[in-house]
Amino acid sequence: MPELPEVEIVRRGLEPAMAGARLTAVALRRPDLRFPLPEGFAARLEGARIERLDRRGKYLVAPLSTGEALIMHLGMSGRFTLGGARPAAAGALYFAAPPDPRHDHVVFELASGRRKTRLTYNDPRRFGFMDLAPASELDASRHFAGMGPEPLGDDFTPAGLSAVLAGRRTPLKSALLDQSVVAGVGNIYASEALFRARLSPRRLAASAVGARAHRLHGAVRAVLVEAIEAGGSTLRDFAGSDGALGYFQHRFAVYDRAGEPCRVCGKTVSRLVQSGRATFYCSACQR
DNA sequence: AGAGCTACCTGAAGGC
DNA sequence: TGCCTTCAGGTAGCTC
Numbered sequence A: 001m002p003e004l005p006e007v008e009i010v011r012r013g014l015e016p017a018m019a020g021a022r023l024t025a026v027a028l029r030r031p032d033l034r035f036p037l038p039e040g041f042a043a044r045l046e047g048a049r050i051e052r053l054d055r056r057g058k059y060l061v062a063p064l065s066t067g068e069a070l071i072m073h074l075g076m077s078g079r080f081t082l083g084g085a086r087p088a089a090a091g092a093l094y095f096a097a098p099p100d101p102r103h104d105h106v107v108f109e110l111a112s113g114r115r116k117t118r119l120t121y122n123d124p125r126r127f128g129f130m131d132l133a134p135a136s137e138l139d140a141s142r143h144f145a146g147m148g149p150e151p152l153g154d155d156f157t158p159a160g161l162s163a164v165l166a167g168r169r170t171p172l173k174s175a176l177l178d179q180s181v182v183a184g185v186g187n188i189y190a191s192e193a194l195f196r197a198r199l200s201p202r203r204l205a206a207s208a209v210g211a212r213a214h215r216l217h218g219a220v221r222a223v224l225v226e227a228i229e230a231g232g233s234t235l236r237d238f239a240g241s242d243g244a245l246g247y248f249q250h251r252f253a254v255y256d257r258a259g260e261p262c263r264v265c266g267k268t269v270s271r272l273v274q275s276g277r278a279t280f281y282c283s284a285c286q287r
Numbered sequence B: 001a002g003a004g005c006t007a008c009c010t011g012a013a014g015g016c
Numbered sequence C: 001t002g003c004c005t006t007c008a009g010g011t012a013g014c015t016c
Helices: A004-018 A041-045 A135-140 A158-166 A172-177 A187-197 A211-229
Strands: A022-028 A054-056 A059-063 A068-073 A079-082 A093-095 A104-112 A115-122 A129-134 A270-274 A277-281
Touching: A004 A054, A004 A059, A004 A079, A004 A104, A004 A115, A004 A211, A022 A041, A041 A129, A068 A135, A129 A135, A158 A172, A158 A211, A172 A187, A187 A211, A187 A277
Parallel strands: A079 A093
Antiparallel strands: A022 A104, A054 A059, A059 A068, A068 A129, A079 A115, A104 A115, A270 A277
């Protein structure tokens, strides 16, 4: 489900409830998500105060008063439910979903002063995962070592992008999905960014250097910023913290639009499969 | 070393 | 209506 924009929307929704709160209890419905949870997971969390809620690529990272950080990845279908009061729209994060015993895997009890909140992690496909790592060595942790620059940060530059693409003999679309090239771009926004950059997804990555990399750099940033501003993309059931649905999907230029006319030139949008994932593009606009 | 495939797991949607 | 197949926003780990 979530790529960088959706994870960022979730982060913004959860942060007010999580930052500064204390974890008073952690309940595990099963010993693993996609991977086994780390040894003593609940015990290492209980009693800790959450300092902040950060994002790195598609990961959420919560540094704790214990010196460890809670690392969370939503996989394809992970979602958080905050509170326990009223149903809202179905979503990745919403207040008070009905209990789902089959897929509510982790339940955090939070306390801020005398206010208590429940945060539930639900994940039908169970591709998501959680981990703990020393907060001071996060960059070296197995999840973040080798991860590329944050696309909205200063470390992501046209020259840097050009340099990493230069050595890659893989289709440009596949390179964009590689989290070591740039963090947080997934299948939707890879197609969308390539359309904006007018670059073919089939083009060899090594050929997208110089001015082309410059265009791609700008396109990646623009599409991610706009998607965040739109509250993310709601394909099935993603929603923000207040239950609001993202609406960026209405602005897709090519994603999931195979057979429909290109919004720029009118030619039919094409679909192909690269590295096992669907790619959408306009063969007239993108070269 | 780098690139490409498969596995992982469940639910939704489409075809018949 | 129901059964079957296909597809889905993720990453890790295996092959070549």
